[in-house]
Amino acid sequence: MHGISWQSVDHSLDECIKCNICTAYCPVASITDLFPGPKYSGPQAQRFRENGQPHSPDHAVDYCSGCRVCNEVCPSGVKIAELNARARAQIVADHGLPLRNRLLGRNELLGKAGSLAPGLANFALHNPISRIVAEKVMGIAKEAPLPTWSRDGTFVDWMKRTASQRLRSDKKVVYFHGCATMHYEPFVGKAAVAVMEHHGYEVIVPPQNCCGLPMLSNGEFKAAEGYHRNNVAHLGGYALAGYPVIGTSTSCTLTLKEEAPELLDMHGEAVTSLKMGTWDIFEWLMEIYDAGELRTDFQEMEMVLPYHAxxxxxxxxxxxxxxxxxxxxxxxxxxxxxxxxxGIAGTYGYKVEKYQIAMDVGQELFDFVLDQGEEVEYSACDSETCRWQMEHGTDLPSRHPIEILAAAYGLYDMETRELVEQAT
Amino acid sequence: MLDLLVIGAGLSGMMAAYAAARDGLRVRVIAKGLGSMHWSAGGVDLLGYLPGEEDAVVTPLTALDALPAGHPYRIPGQEGVTEALALFQEIMGQSGLAYTGAPSADSNLSLPSPVGAARPVYLAPAGQRGGDLDDDAPILVMGFQGMRDFYPELIAENLTRLGHPARADFLPLDMITNLRDRNTIQLALALDEPERAKRLGQALKVRVRSGERIGLPAILGLDEHPRTLEILAAESGAPVFEIPTLPPSAPGVRLHKALRATLLDAGVRVEAGMEAMGFEREGKRIRWVETETAARPLKHRASHFLLATGGILGGGIDSDHTGKAWEVVFGLPLTTPQARSQWFRPEFLDPRGQPVFRGGVPVNNEWQPVDGDGQVVYENVWAAGNVLAHTDPILERSLEGVAIATGVAAGQAIVQRAGGHA
Structure with missing residues (x-):
């Protein structure tokens, strides 16, 4: 009874009936000639990549942003985005990786380096002159919305600092914070911890690495494999023991669940336990809600909230x-x-040759947000780079839904992005 | 919890969801991907041919009664089918995509196909209505140089051969877009721009001869289709109509979008990318359906389930190389021949059709799947659309009619049952 989704990436291409629905919905192909569309770069070009062909016939696949809309709309279950990701990895293997892409793939390293001296790093990265230099030398678009390093320490610093105040409980969950929460947006992690503790769960934060997605997106599979091995080593045991591994970055959790095992062909017991035991935080909250255990002690919040999944x-x-x-x-x-x-698709929109494509792709979202009326104060989106892009495209602040939920429980201030001190 | 989970986002699933939500049920639609409607010509075929007969049906409504017993049309009958089609016309009218038929309710329109054959269509969207082959006005089939999958010369030659005078002509594709290698949907989106439509209309005016009507590929706008049609007719000074293209089909996408928006207004979400691959039952009741995700299967709990996954072409029925066929969600009994040698007759174009396409899920008069003894398989499962047995939509030219009629009727049957339980 298993359909095509249970078959391997390579076999799925035989299911393509060339209906072109993917091309009709591809946000990139609809605005630029540089990407001919998922059908051509995916199942069609794949025919010419078979049997260890030394050189990929189709370098346009570099313009696939990896958004996976093609997979979503495909009626035949073809794993188009994965075909494209593997094709990119082959190009990197053939031709090497530009320094810029190597850097963008190293989210974790950048985060760590900047966190050593966030003030300096923010100045160094964000002043207009260095942005021009970064564009000219590195090819990182000078307008693209780079994040700022947290000035009051990393998320894990905060966990350590507040260890004595953290909830201890028999009910435990593991939190996967990801690089953005670690270095740029610790407040997202604080809101998540507050909500999970509000439901009586103790939050464990084991050592962990970048999920590896930026490297996977840039075709650097070998390095991504190293990260995933470490994550499996640190988190797999918890998953095996039945602790949910919960993340607030939907792309990190998707990588732990699927992208890494599937693209890297990693299928051991610990890898699979982590895959099966990883949850997006709202997916997990929904499970709690279905069990009748979601707390509903909400404060009323008058707001119109444009939300982009x-x-x-x-x-x-x-x-x-x-x-x-x-x-x-x-x-x-x-x-x-x-x-x-x-449009931004992780690191895609940061690349100078793709910045404008990313902005054009995002226009339908920016228009949607701005069309919701004058009273809109925030937009909401689960993914960090998407939020930064939405802020860049709309000039409206954007929040992770967990920040809004934490605020609704009275635990969090949406404006200052600080936890509300609880009277004890 | 949901009152109704509809599996499949084709015409039957969406119409059933609407019929149920309209009466207050909490409904959700899930689908593996976006399919069927994106491939359809956008019209509603009711009945073009009776099995075993060479000639096209002249009075399709009356002919419904001549279909063999067990055919899905025989359950609602003429009255039920007419009622369902009226509901479809009503919601499409509200969406700005008016569908109309021939002047007499009991006849088909004859419209040009993508290769210039005459196809019997019961209801046509406004954009295709002008292609009516009962109209004597000669046709200018206008194509675009470099546009794939639309062949004006072929269409004009075939139409002329059928006695409908037509000629072919071409305009440059950069009238519509400067990007290369565009597909139909991208071209349609480009023609949502009034300035481009205006420019195209003016170019048509130069080429069209007095008394002619203009047949263009079905790319005349996507979200602003009615406005684009209006501009083209006004600027060219001639009647303008669409001829369907190969997939993806803009008229089909418009239909899909309109239904999806209608459902959203009725509080029904349509989730694509969710492939049903398992279920949990308790005796003869389904407790939940599971869909494939990036990790664990996702459970969809509902009190009623409607199977609207399509037939062997739509993915609701799968098969292996031996010819063994199975229904993909619940493993329901099928009438489909289970050996490859029995799938086809010796003649490809046998007027009786091919057995494999007539196979499907047999149901009772309440649209509930039954086994070989006529017993209901699951108390809370219904089926509609092309997954049903005893209809061959390719041969009959009945695809959309069956989908609408059975979808609405099954939705209503579920409402009745849900009411009974409440």
Missing amino acids: PCQARAHRVGKPALEILALIPGVDVRESHARCC
């Missing part, structure tokens, strides 16, 4: 749990975006 959240194929949970908060008028993609 990012591509990488949709690629989990669990629906839109954040949308459903946010809609439970009294006063919150959640408006669902049906835009395909914000």
Whole structure:
């Protein structure tokens, strides 16, 4: 009874019936000639990549942003985005990797380096002159929305600092913070911890690495494999023991679940336990809600909230749990975006030759957000780079849905992005 | 919990979801991907041919009664089918995509196909209505140089041969876009721009001869289709109509989008990328359906389930190389021949059709799948659309009619049952 989704990436291409629905929905192909579309770069070009062909016939595949909209709409279950990702890796293997892509893939390293002296790093990265230099020398688009390093320490610093205040409980979950929460947005992690503790769960944060997605997207499979091995070593045991591994970055959790095992062909017991035991935080909250255990001690929040489920959240194929949970908060008028993609697609929109494509792709989302009316103060989206892109494209601040939920429980201030001190 | 989970986002699933949500049920639609409608010409075929007969049906409504017993049309009958089609027309009218038929309710329209054959269509979207082959006006088939999969010369020659005078002509594709290698949907989106439509209309005016009507590939706008049609007719000074293209089909996509928006307004979400691959039952009741995800299967709990996954072409029925065929979600009993040698008759174009396409899930008069003894398989499962047995939509030219009629009827049957339980 298993359909095509259970077959390997390579075999799935035989299911392609050339209907072109993927091309019709591809956000990149619809605005540029540089990418001919998923059907051509994926199942079609794959025919010429078979049997260890030394050189890929199709360098346009570099312009696939990896958003996975093609997979979502394909009626035949072809794993187009994965075919493209593997093709990119082959190009990298043939031709090597530009320094810029090597750097963009090293999210974790950049995060660590900047966190040593965040003030200096922020100045060094964000002043207009270095942005021009970065564009000219490295090819990193000078307008693209780079994050800023957290000035009051990393997320793990905060966990250590507040260890004595953290909830101890028999009910335990493991938190996968990802690089962005670690170095740039510790407040997302704080909000997540507050919400999980609010439900009586002790939050364990084991040592962990970057999920490896930036490297996978840039075709650097070997290095990504190293990261994934480390993550499996650190987290696999918890998953095996039945602790849910919960993340707030939908792309990191997707990588732990699927991208890394599938693209890297890693299928051992610990890898599979981690795959099966990883949850997006709202997917997990939805499970709690279905069990009748979600707390509903919400404060009323009068707000119109444009919400965009990012591509990488949709690629989990669990629906839109954040949308459903946010809609439970009294006063919150959640408006669902049906835009395909914000454009940035992880590191894609940071590349100078792709910046404008990413902005053009994102336009339908920016328009949607801005069309929701004057009173809109925030947009919401589960993925960090997408939020940065949405802020860049709309000039409106964007929040992770967990920040909004934490605020609704009275645990968090959406504006200052600080936890509200609880009277004890 | 949901009252109804619809599996399949084709025409039957969406119409059933609407019929149920309209009566207050909490409904969700899940689908493996976006399919069927994106491949359809966008019209509604009711009945073009009766099995075993060479000639096209002249009075399709009356002919429904001549279909063999067991055919899905025989359950709602003429009255039920007419009612379902009226509901379809009503919601499409509200979406700005008016569908109309021939002047007499009991006849088909005859419209040009993508190769210039005459195809019997019961209801056509406004954009295709002008291609009516009962109209004597000669046709200018206008194509675009470099546009794939649309062949004006072939269409014009075939139409002329059938007695409908037609000629072919071409305009440059850069009238519509400067990007190369565009597909139909991208071209249609480009023609949503009023300025481009205006420019195209003016170019048509130069080429069209007095008394002619203009047949163009079905790319005349996507989200702003009615406006694009209006601009083209006004600027060219001639009647303009669409001829369907190879997939993806803009008229089909418009239909899909309109239905999806209608469902959203009715509180029904349509989730694509969710492939049903398992279920949990308790005796003869389904407790939940599981869909494939990046990790664990996702459970969809509902009190009622509607199977609208399509037939052997749509993916609701799968098969292996021996000819063994199975229904992909619940493993329901099928009438499909289970050996490859029995799938086809010796003649490809046998007027009785091919057995494999007539196979499917047999149901009772309440649209509930039954086994060989006529017993209901699961108390809370219904089926609609092309997954049903005893219809061959390719031969009959009945695909959309069956989908709409059975979808609405099954949705109503579920409403009745849900009411009974409440």
